[in-house]
Amino acid sequence: MLFLLFVYGLVVSPVAYPNADSLSSVTLQQALIGDAAQSCVSLPTLRSTSLQTALIQLYQNNDYKTLWEGAQQRAALKTELEQLVDDGLSPEDYGFALQARPPVKQCDELRISSQYLLALEHLSRGRLAQADHEPYWQANALPPPSAPLLSELALTGLRKGIAASFEQARPALPQYRALRAAYAAMDRQPASRAPLPPGPVLRPGMSDERIEQLAAQLQQDGFLLESPAAYVSVSNYNGALVEAVRLYQAQHGLQVDGIIGPLTLTALNISPAQRVQQVRINLERLRWVNAQRSDYLLLINVASARLQLMRGNDTLWRARAQVGRSSRPTPLLVSYINRITLNPGWTVPPTILREDILPKIRRNPDYLGVHNLRTLDTQGKPLDPRHIDWNNPRGIILRQPPGPTNPLGEIVFRLPNPFSIYLHDTPSKHLFQQTNRSVSSGCVRVENANELAAQLFAGLSFLEHEHIAQQRASKQTHEIALTNGPRVILAYWTAFANSEGQLAFVADSYGLDQALVSAMAIMPAPKPAAKAPIAVPAEAGCAVYDRAPS
The missing domain is CATH 2.40.440.10 (L,D-transpeptidase catalytic domain-like)
Known part of the structure; x- marks a missing residue:
């Protein structure tokens, strides 16, 4: 009979909120059946499940008793919420639960529980909806990912304590744990500094007026052990400073040659504050990965x-x-x-044929023979390449x-x-x-x-x-x-x-970082139209000759 009441409560229109000033098991049960998610104001929306369903599961497993009247339980929740800062999340997003006092009304109780659920969802699946920012295309018939359901995470808190629920929610993916530890050790409010001015490519042994500033920056970032004062009167780029640049390049996905060209200069001029945001968004990306693994x-x-x-x-x-x-x-x-x-x-895809291979054939008639490419018609029958107009080929396939x-x-x-x-x-x-x-x-x-x-x-x-x-x-x-x-x-x-636990970076070659930094800087807005996934056209294929044409 109680099950029927739950089902009825989920399908009928919300009823008036009963006895809002009391906190008994009976009134909590009545409120949840009556859709408290709509009756109480300021309750969040969950992405992975309905808030109503999650609250019913949580309180049903606690015999509809209150969860947050005890100071110890609220303190445990506050501790875990505060530690989310090391995950690149904002504890203020769960501000009511973070500052919670003993709840005196049902909506107070349910608001704390709702933010508890929201924090577990953000930690286990990402604060932002991946589909709205960097969507993955997904194959059909994939088995469910191994990430636990939100209801399982919340119930862990009832059975083993609040800390256990957050630990289970926090991605166990080794890449996430290592990056989180490195982020926790960062200076997350670094002082601003002037960028290195543009100038000629700086090679070992050259002189440059930027040497002192370069040395100070590398010393500040932990790549140079010597004092920058040693370079005040020395304008030559050599010795320990070159080695510091090489070390910097190795940890920032750059060619390790000690040469400060455009790419290395650009990386050096990414400010410490920008690096903090870069790590933060990549923790979010790894939460997305963990939810799909x-x-x-x-x-x-x-x-x-x-x-x-x-x-x-x-x-x-x-x-x-x-x-x-x-x-x-x-x-x-x-x-x-x-x-x-x-x-x-290998059958040459149309885009590669058009953009890569045909220009090479036009420059070198022997290109087909050198690369063992056979010319076929659309039925797979051989064609004589000498009888094809390579300036306007039609109905041909190249196959190796x-x-x-x-x-x-x-x-x-x-x-x-x-x-x-x-x-x-x-x-x-x-x-x-x-x-x-x-x-x-x-x-x-x-x-x-x-x-x-x-x-x-x-x-x-x-x-x-x-x-x-x-x-x-x-x-x-x-x-x-x-x-x-x-x-x-x-x-x-x-x-x-990296393997030593040090932060390392690679170039944002697809230019995706800044949009995600902007999205993480604000509270999630109403769901926008989903962006198209990063894709190549279906005809583009993959392999392309990277050897120099003969």
């Missing part, structure tokens, strides 16, 4: 061009990647690896058979998506040595791709491994279905903590 996960950071295979919070394998350049960005998505192609051939120069390398990892992208091997292995690896046409090129394949094939039987080895040796194309392949998240974050 599964136990078996291939996590790819497009911004840093790195990937790692994870089981739970343990890293099984990691490598560098090559990702889409800014004009053909790699889309952000959640999918899964469902098949692997051995010895792949499997082989060592094939842009897809020896293996391709397929995942459902509408962007025609995938992960693959590459013959352009020298590009993995570059600091900036945003060089592809959208796909993800994987360093040591055979090692990733070995990880994904690890559960197969001896006979299955033998069969795969034979298929690879055949040099013919073969498709292998992969059951229980890892979830793939193509995400984007530009700040992280």
Whole structure:
């Protein structure tokens, strides 16, 4: 009968708020059945569930007794809310609960509980709705992510204490925990400083009037142990100062050469206050990732061009990647690896044919032969390239058979998506040595791709491994279905903590940081129209020749 009353209360119009000045179990139950989320003013809206449902679940499991009359319980909640500042969240967003006194009315009680739920949602899933800012495209039929439901998090607080509910809500993703620790150690109210003036490219051994200011800045940021006073009367750029710049470059995703060119100067002139905001938004991005993760996960950071295979919070394998350049960005998505192609051939996508290959063919008629490209009609029949008007080709396909120069390398990892992208091997292995690896046409090129394949094939039987080895040796194309392949998240974050726990940064190559800084600086507004996901056109494909044309 009580269940029927709950259901009835959820579907009928809200009733008048009963006995608003009392705090009994009976009146709390009546208020929740009567939709207190609408009867009480200033209650927040939750994204992951309805506030009404969450409140009913919370109080039903507490026999409709009050949660916040005890000073110890309120103090525990205040402590946890205050610690959210180290997560890049604003405790003031939960100000009523933060300053709560013993509730004297039902709405006071429910307002504290509502902000408790809101804080758990923000901590576990992000303060902002990802779909409104940096949406992931998501494949169909994905199993639910491993993140606990909001109701489970809130009930943990009843059973194990408020601190336990926040600890469970806080992402356990190692990247998040490391970045949070680094953020907690930052000076989050740094003094302002003048930017380094523009000037000529500064190379070791050169003289420059900016030397003293450069030394002072690097010493302030912890990269130079010497006192800046040592450079007051010395205008040469050398010695410990060059080494400090190299260290700075290494931790900021720059070419480590000690040369202060435009990119290094731009990075040096990102103020400490801007770096604080950069770390804060990347904690938010990692909350989004954590909310989408599964136990078996291939996590790819497009911004840093790195990937790692994870089981739970343990890293099984990691490598560098090559990702889409800014004009053909790699889309952000959640999918899964469902098949692997051995010895792949490559059909040149229309955009790459039009923008990359045709200009090279026009400059060099031997380009097709040099790169082993075959000309076919739309039915797959061979065409004589000498009889094609390359200034206005029509109805042709260029295809490269499997082989060592094939842009897809020896293996391709397929995942459902509408962007025609995938992960693959590459013959352009020298590009993995570059600091900036945003060089592809959208796909993800994987360093040591055979090692990733070995990880994904690890559960197969001896006979299955033998069969795969034979298929690879055949040099013919073969498709292998992969059951229980890892979830793939193509995400984007530009700040992280390195293996020593130090803050490190990479360039915001897709230009996404500033919009998110602005969004995090204000309270979430009513939901705007969702932005289109970062994407390449479906026809664009991925692999593009990066070797110099002959």
